[in-house]
Amino acid sequence: MERASVDEGPRPGRVRRVVGGIALGAGAALAAVGATLPVFVQVLSFTGDQETFTMTLWGFESSVDVQIDDVGGVRYGVPVVVAAVLLAVSAVLVLAAPRLPARFAGPTSVAAIGSAAVLTGSVWTVGQLVLVASSREDTTAVTSSAGSGMATLVVACVVALAGGVLAQHWPGQASVARPEPTGVVVYRLPDEDLPEDPEGTGGGGS
């Protein structure tokens, strides 16, 4: 009986793992960027002057000096940033998998897809809010639209989910190295060392 070490598999699985790790890292970066951009923009032009209200994941901002207390306290960015950090950690673990002990493989796979899903759940919830806010009928005085942050976060979710799926050890690709052959070693001699015996009867010497 012999135990063999776990290998990372053939080349297609290795490429998929690297692409998955890069996608997870890209998802984390996009989520971090999206968390700082406006997810909703509303432009008011009642008096000729334009006033812009923007909603980020950290509250409301206004181009004019007004205090917005009632809705400014919701910090939707907290779960998004935590998910981005988890994605970054997952990306490092996925890319460093060949140099890590085999026991890290399972937690890495769970962390990869789990952190992408947490990000998706958070962004989807914010998206429900932005969907309602930006679908108000525009008038000549009020224009509402989703901000660049929302689009960035949606792309981050798609990229992160793709990375999470690619980072899994799907069956069909060999994940275990072939064992080194052991036992009795048998050498086959070169043909020129064999006696000339074309009929195979051993009577060639007469």
Added chain:
Amino acid sequence: MRRVVGVTALLAGAVLTAAGSSRPLYETTRIDSGYRSAYRVTLWASEYTTPDGVTATEDAKVLFGVPVVVAAALLVLTAVLVLASARLPARVALAARVGSVAAAGLLVGAVWSVGQNVLASTETSDLVGGKLVATAGSGMWLLVVAAVVAVAGCLLVQRRPEEPVYQLPDDDDTDTPPMGIPIHPSVSTEESSPG
């Protein structure tokens, strides 16, 4: 056994989510000059109770419940697939286990974001001649418990890593040479030469 407990936890998470989605996330009670009015918010609607005890319900404009319910549906689907994984192809069985993590993660993300909203909405403030008390409702707590149970379930249905073990054939077979028959050239040369 571990898998069955995990599947049960996934299903329990889905049930708790469904139960929590219709319960109040937070409740604001206004006590003003001896009168009490209340405002409750669920994932789907808001409810207002006047000091006279009359209750009016209004559908919520922002449907925070959509991602939560989708996560609960995915929890049920993956729980069923994990339960039947022994009769499914290996790729489908793995997809079910990965899907259970995705469903639990989706629920955690959605509940966390809703929780941020509730956190910002629950504060107590003094009014002139009264008081405004806002507290998290049973729906929020049910959703938090659902998320924890679902995460536990998705971890329990994962396969434990096993070290691959190779069993070599019996030693009886190791004497068979590659040609299938024993060939000893030096010996056969001497024997086949005519004497």
